[in-house]
Amino acid sequence: MQDKLTLMIPGPTPVPETVLQALGRHPIGHRSADFQKIVKRTTEQLQWLHQTQHEVLVITGSGTAAMEAGIVNTLSRGDRVLCGDNGKFGERWVKVAKAYGLDVQVIKAEWGQPLDPEAFKAALEADTAKAIKAVILTHSETSTGVINDLQTIAAHVRAHGTALTIADCVTSLGATDVPMDDWGVDVIGSGSQKGYMMPPGLSFVAMGPRAWQAYERSDLPKFYLDLGKYRKAAADNSNPFTPAINLYFALEAALEMMEKEGLKAIFARHARHQRATSAAMQAIGLPLYAAAGHGSPAITAVAPDGIDAESLRKEVKNRFDILLAGGQDHLKGHVFRIGHLGFVADRDILTAVAAIEATLQDLGLGKVATGAGVAAAATELAKG
Amino acid sequence: MQDKLTLMIPGPTPVPETVLQALGRHPIGHRSADFQKIVKRTTEQLQWLHQTQHEVLVITGSGTAAMEAGIVNTLSRGDRVLCGDNGKFGERWVKVAKAYGLDVQVIKAEWGQPLDPEAFKAALEADTAKAIKAVILTHSETSTGVINDLQTIAAHVRAHGTALTIADCVTSLGATDVPMDDWGVDVIGSGSQKGYMMPPGLSFVAMGPRAWQAYERSDLPKFYLDLGKYRKAAADNSNPFTPAINLYFALEAALEMMEKEGLKAIFARHARHQRATSAAMQAIGLPLYAAAGHGSPAITAVAPDGIDAESLRKEVKNRFDILLAGGQDHLKGHVFRIGHLGFVADRDILTAVAAIEATLQDLGLGKVATGAGVAAAATELAKG
Numbered sequence: 001m002q003d004k005l006t007l008m009i010p011g012p013t014p015v016p017e018t019v020l021q022a023l024g025r026h027p028i029g030h031r032s033a034d035f036q037k038i039v040k041r042t043t044e045q046l047q048w049l050h051q052t053q054h055e056v057l058v059i060t061g062s063g064t065a066a067m068e069a070g071i072v073n074t075l076s077r078g079d080r081v082l083c084g085d086n087g088k089f090g091e092r093w094v095k096v097a098k099a100y101g102l103d104v105q106v107i108k109a110e111w112g113q114p115l116d117p118e119a120f121k122a123a124l125e126a127d128t129a130k131a132i133k134a135v136i137l138t139h140s141e142t143s144t145g146v147i148n149d150l151q152t153i154a155a156h157v158r159a160h161g162t163a164l165t166i167a168d169c170v171t172s173l174g175a176t177d178v179p180m181d182d183w184g185v186d187v188i189g190s191g192s193q194k195g196y197m198m199p200p201g202l203s204f205v206a207m208g209p210r211a212w213q214a215y216e217r218s219d220l221p222k223f224y225l226d227l228g229k230y231r232k233a234a235a236d237n238s239n240p241f242t243p244a245i246n247l248y249f250a251l252e253a254a255l256e257m258m259e260k261e262g263l264k265a266i267f268a269r270h271a272r273h274q275r276a277t278s279a280a281m282q283a284i285g286l287p288l289y290a291a292a293g294h295g296s297p298a299i300t301a302v303a304p305d306g307i308d309a310e311s312l313r314k315e316v317k318n319r320f321d322i323l324l325a326g327g328q329d330h331l332k333g334h335v336f337r338i339g340h341l342g343f344v345a346d347r348d349i350l351t352a353v354a355a356i357e358a359t360l361q362d363l364g365l366g367k368v369a370t371g372a373g374v375a376a377a378a379t380e381l382a383k384g
Numbered sequence: 385m386q387d388k389l390t391l392m393i394p395g396p397t398p399v400p401e402t403v404l405q406a407l408g409r410h411p412i413g414h415r416s417a418d419f420q421k422i423v424k425r426t427t428e429q430l431q432w433l434h435q436t437q438h439e440v441l442v443i444t445g446s447g448t449a450a451m452e453a454g455i456v457n458t459l460s461r462g463d464r465v466l467c468g469d470n471g472k473f474g475e476r477w478v479k480v481a482k483a484y485g486l487d488v489q490v491i492k493a494e495w496g497q498p499l500d501p502e503a504f505k506a507a508l509e510a511d512t513a514k515a516i517k518a519v520i521l522t523h524s525e526t527s528t529g530v531i532n533d534l535q536t537i538a539a540h541v542r543a544h545g546t547a548l549t550i551a552d553c554v555t556s557l558g559a560t561d562v563p564m565d566d567w568g569v570d571v572i573g574s575g576s577q578k579g580y581m582m583p584p585g586l587s588f589v590a591m592g593p594r595a596w597q598a599y600e601r602s603d604l605p606k607f608y609l610d611l612g613k614y615r616k617a618a619a620d621n622s623n624p625f626t627p628a629i630n631l632y633f634a635l636e637a638a639l640e641m642m643e644k645e646g647l648k649a650i651f652a653r654h655a656r657h658q659r660a661t662s663a664a665m666q667a668i669g670l671p672l673y674a675a676a677g678h679g680s681p682a683i684t685a686v687a688p689d690g691i692d693a694e695s696l697r698k699e700v701k702n703r704f705d706i707l708l709a710g711g712q713d714h715l716k717g718h719v720f721r722i723g724h725l726g727f728v729a730d731r732d733i734l735t736a737v738a739a740i741e742a743t744l745q746d747l748g749l750g751k752v753a754t755g756a757g758v759a760a761a762a763t764e765l766a767k768g
Binding site for chain 1: 391
């Protein structure tokens with residue numbers, strides 16, 4: 001049977017029909033008044049989603065392009081930066097920073113553990129010479145299912161006085177509260193195939209006023225990712241380069257759906273799904289990978305002790321056409337991950353839990369009576 | 385009346401229903417076997433389109449991203465490059481090269497004139513020290529409707545011995561013959577919203593073996609545009625970053641349509657449309673902007689002496705919902721451009737000519753009897 005695939009990976013996430021239909025429209029000219037209307041409308045919607053009054057710029061590219069743009073537009077060769085690294089994406093921003101010749105000080109935590117805000121505080125307080133120009137970190141670490149305490153770390157950066165906070169909110173934005181202006185986050189990068197309920201292809205960089213001041217000083221080479229060009233074009237409701245027009249149609253439709261649901265309801269839904277998924281996995285004897293109390297609202301990583309995670313994941317795909325994510329790098333085979341990000345309903349959580357339980361039963365690997373997970377999930381979902 | 389827009393601009397170009405329907409499918413995981421099949425298939429199709437045995441890599445981004453990738457992956461800080469500049473895109477590659485600290489020697493031609501291959505030959509022959517590392521030029525200059533003689537210039541570059549040819553084939557690939565391997569072009573950049581008959585959002589970089597040798601030496605900073613990462617992923621039929629999955633669906637569908645039509649038929653169609661459009665404009669007394677014999681198969685620029693090109697263009701849009709392109713930069717108001725690139729049939733040429741004639745008649749600006757343009761176009765179209 002074809003076309004019954006359900007995506008429960010941390011991206012691409014499921015896309016509503018309304019959004020797919022918008023995507024499939026005939027393109028229009030990107031220098032037309034009709035397209036300018038879409039840019040104007042989506043810019044307002046993006047500001048609403050980021051809870052910011054400042055620019056949110058749209059790049060045709062992946063979330064990595066957005067994060068790279070945030071870094072290369074605010075920093076200069078040799079600048080000292082602090083990078084938080086507790087997973088694959090933390091590692092990636094270290095690599096980007098090094099590729100551009102930045103002086104990188106890494107603050108690590110074990111995979112599965114959150115970054116320690118006190119470590120950032122100490123490093124920032126020790127920097128009396130104000131050599132640290134930016135703190136780069138991942139809010140929701142997709143590889144481990146851990147949410148980092150961006151709010152507290154950003155506050156420590158503000159106390160430092162001159163450093164910027166550059167945050168990868170790729171799997172947190174649209175899943176949990178990220179009030180950019182309130183928290184004083186200077187740069188936020190995100191991508192369309194996540195909480196946005198869209199296919200991949202667009203990425204977003206929000207830039208606060210301190211980030212723009214840094215832009216004026218930045219000497220790292222850039223052209224396609226030069227955000228000054230995007231800002232200038234955005235002032236005329238346009239883009240500096242031909243954007244992915246059809247993905248803009250989808251963006252407008254998806255953000256309209258998000259506005260209708262409302263931020264509070266969206267965040268509550270993701271929190272509920274995180275709780276339900278976690279409770280279900282624990283009820284069926286599959287330990288969580290993320291440290292207790294630090295689970296991401298976007299994704300739950302499960303480390304099924306004594307069971308090959310990759311075999312289980314593949315069997316769930318083969319039997320039920322639900323695509324779960326595997327473990328990345330050294331976690332491959334040890335971890336599987338259940339995405340509950342974006343266009344995910346309570347029903348999808350029940351379905352995923354039931355399918356995992358049924359697969360464990362089929363494989364003779366169930367540790368408890370089949371149904372315990374669904375019961376635990378249902379209990380959490382009922383709490384609203 | 386809505387939804388009757390006809391695009392006759394040089395991008396985005398019209399998109400077939402088959403391609404839009406592919407675009408609107410539910411996304412699948414980009415690390416799945418099903419997606420690997422699509423990457424494998426489209427890579428073969430792209431090699432066919434580029435007439436190359438070497439890598440053609442897919443970037444989520446615009447044509448500028450592809451050209452920037454070609455430059456930053458093969459060159460190093462301070463490298464001397466020759467840039468051809470006879471229009472807006474030639475100018476752009478000069479800007480990109482300078483943004484990355486290259487030592488740029490510009491070979492200019494007036495807008496509307498082709499680049500002079502002899503000027504490249506002379507500069508390359510004078511470079512006995514072999515300081516020139518690359519020649520960067522635009523094949524079809526979209527801003528002026530001029531096609532440059534890439535074949536001859538690439539041959540001069542080969543005679544130099546060490547320099548690379550980096551060619552912007554954004555509006556020539558899929559419109560006219562660009563046999564990459566036969567001509568010895570080292571890097572070709574292109575974009576999806578052109579001859580590919582797709583919406584914008586994907587761009588393509590073809591890299592020959594000499595370009596990969598240069599990659600090993602290149603020290604320009606890059607991460608998202610690091611083609612080494614794309615090559616490594618492509619060997620596994622994958623992408624290094626989450627690609628625009630739905631645009632890949634569209635790519636596969638569009639290239640399949642192109643394969644069915646065949647390269648020779650596609651090139652003959654574009655040549656016919658160029659001839660028909662040019663003949664029609666001349667028949668109705670509207671001079672061509674590009675020098676005679678150097679018209680691009682993708683786009684015809686018209687300089688309607690004594691008529692405000694922008695008013696005419698807007699009236700054609702208002703009356704008939706055909707979007708023509710305006711003049712760029714100093715050509716605004718002096719030139720309008722008729723795109724005949726990609727999914728364009730003979731009927732569309734007749735329609736555009738008829739609409740322009742009707743608009744001139746409405747505005748009282750016709751210089752000859754209305755219908756002369758259609759007659760001239762029909763004559764050329766009938767030649768096949």
